[in-house]
Structure formats: C-alpha cells, structure tokens
Amino acid sequence: MASTTNNRPSYATLATLLLACLTLAPTEGSAQQPTSHQHPAFSCDDVASGAPRPEYGCFNIARVENLNFRDSVVYWFLYTFPTRSAAEAARTSTGVVVEEDGRVWLNELASAAPRVQGGTVVASVGPLVLSPAPVYTAIYSYAVMTPGQRSRVHTHPGPEGWYVLAGEQCLETSVGVFRGRAGETVVVPANVPMELSITGSALRRALVVVIHDSRRPRGTPSTWIPPGACRQ
Numbered sequence: 001m002a003s004t005t006n007n008r009p010s011y012a013t014l015a016t017l018l019l020a021c022l023t024l025a026p027t028e029g030s031a032q033q034p035t036s037h038q039h040p041a042f043s044c045d046d047v048a049s050g051a052p053r054p055e056y057g058c059f060n061i062a063r064v065e066n067l068n069f070r071d072s073v074v075y076w077f078l079y080t081f082p083t084r085s086a087a088e089a090a091r092t093s094t095g096v097v098v099e100e101d102g103r104v105w106l107n108e109l110a111s112a113a114p115r116v117q118g119g120t121v122v123a124s125v126g127p128l129v130l131s132p133a134p135v136y137t138a139i140y141s142y143a144v145m146t147p148g149q150r151s152r153v154h155t156h157p158g159p160e161g162w163y164v165l166a167g168e169q170c171l172e173t174s175v176g177v178f179r180g181r182a183g184e185t186v187v188v189p190a191n192v193p194m195e196l197s198i199t200g201s202a203l204r205r206a207l208v209v210v211i212h213d214s215r216r217p218r219g220t221p222s223t224w225i226p227p228g229a230c231r232q
Contacts (some may be wrong), residue, residue, distance in 0.1 A: 020052070023096030041152040043219070044141045044208070058143035058151075058208070062096045062107070065214060067136040071111040075126035076161050076209050079106040079119035090116045100142045101205060102163055103155045107140055109211065125161040125185040133158075133213035141208040145169075151196040162186040167204030170197045170230035177229045180206075193224035197231065 044058035080189040081087035
C-alpha cells in the first residue's frame with residue numbers, strides 16, 4: 001500500500017498562527033477610539049479683550065473684583081440684549097457684559113433676581129453657596145470643546161456654575177456626577193475635586209462662572225483620581 005504524507009499543520013504551528021492573529025488583528029472599533037494623548041487635559045486661560053484666541057478651548061473673558069454679598073447663597077442671572085449699549089445701561093454695579101456665541105450677555109450675581117429693563121431672561125444658575133470670605137472675585141469664562149476632551153482634575157475655592165449653550169458635558173466629582181445638555185445649568189460646590197468631560201457627538205459650548213475668595217487662586221490641580229463614571 002502506498003504511503004501518504006500528512007499535510008495537516010502541527011499543534012505548534014497552529015498555536016503560532018493563532019498568536020500572530022491575536023497580535024496583528026485590531027480590536028473591533030479600535031480605530032475609532034481616541035487615545036488619551038489625542039485629547040490633552042485643558043484648563044481655562046486668560047485672554048485679553050480683543051486678542052485672538054484658538055478655535056477651541058476655555059477662555060476667561062471677564063473678571064469682577066471686590067464683590068460683597070449680603071447672603072451666603074447667590075444666583076447667576078443671565079440675560080441677553082439686542083445691543084451692548086442696552087446691556088451696559090441695565091447692569092448693576094457688580095454686573096458685567098460680555099459678547100459671546102453671537103449674543104450680548106448681561107451677567108448678574110445676587111440672592112434675588114435684579115430688576116433689569118430691556119433684556120431677555122435666559123437662565124438662573126444656582127444656588128451658588130459661597131465659602132466665607134471678606135471679599136470675592138467672579139471670573140467668567142466661555143468654552144468651546146470637542147467630544148472626548150477632558151479638563152485637568154482640579155478644585156475651586158468657590159462654587160462653579162455652567163450654562164450649556166450647545167452639546168453635552170459630564171462632571172465627575174468626589175460627591176457625584178453632574179451632567180448637562182444644551183439649555184441646562186450645572187453647579188458644583190466649592191472645594192470639590194472634579195474632572196469635566198465633553199460627551200455626546202457635538203461641540204460643547206458653555207458660559208461658566210467661578211466665585212471665589214479673592215485671596216485665593218481661581219483653581220488648583222487635585223490629586224483625586226476620577227473612577228471614570230463619565231466615560232461609561
């Protein structure tokens with residue numbers, strides 16, 4: 001009887017081929033998953049009035065100093081006006097007018113809504129519970145961020161409030177998760193470590209305020225490690 005040659009691969013050969021496939025074949029969807037270096041952590045930067053700025057980022061656009069409040073709880077009242085001159089005429093001594101997102105905004109901080117003539121009420125952000133201090137500073141920011149971007153992990157010595165203009169955001173903090181979408185407001189208390197993540201599939205645009213003890217910086221890095229709830 002003529003002999004035949006066994007052409008089946010050995011177990012060792014099969015194992016080698018399997019290992020090569022596992023090493024070379026990408027995981028399903030891996031090409032669409034951003035890596036951490038593609039979205040470096042961001043912070044809010046000071047930008048001089050009228051100075052050019054990047055297309056994306058978080059920019060400090062106004063500062064109001066020497067603030068005193070009768071109550072320890074205040075609200076951020078947001079109004080829009082047809083013109084800057086109309087907004088300037090309506091603002092109180094502690095209010096500030098900014099132009100962002102194609103609109104003129106009047107920002108007021110008070111325990112009750114001030115009497116403002118000629119403007120449209122957009123949002124009331126709060127309550128913002130103030131840490132005890134002899135005098136406060138309010139820093140207003142405007143942010144345009146892309147999905148997948150995250151802030152550095154940080155804390156503020158005073159409360160932070162957001163009015164989300166477009167897109168979605170998620171704040172992971174040591175006291176819980178706070179999510180916000182277009183038209184919604186978000187508040188995080190003072191001295192709470194946090195990481196902001198931009199979620200969803202659209203650009204997130206937002207107005208932001210931090211009210212803090214004037215003797216302390218607006219924010220500082222934190223060593224708290226977020227568990228990753230905003231990325232689930």
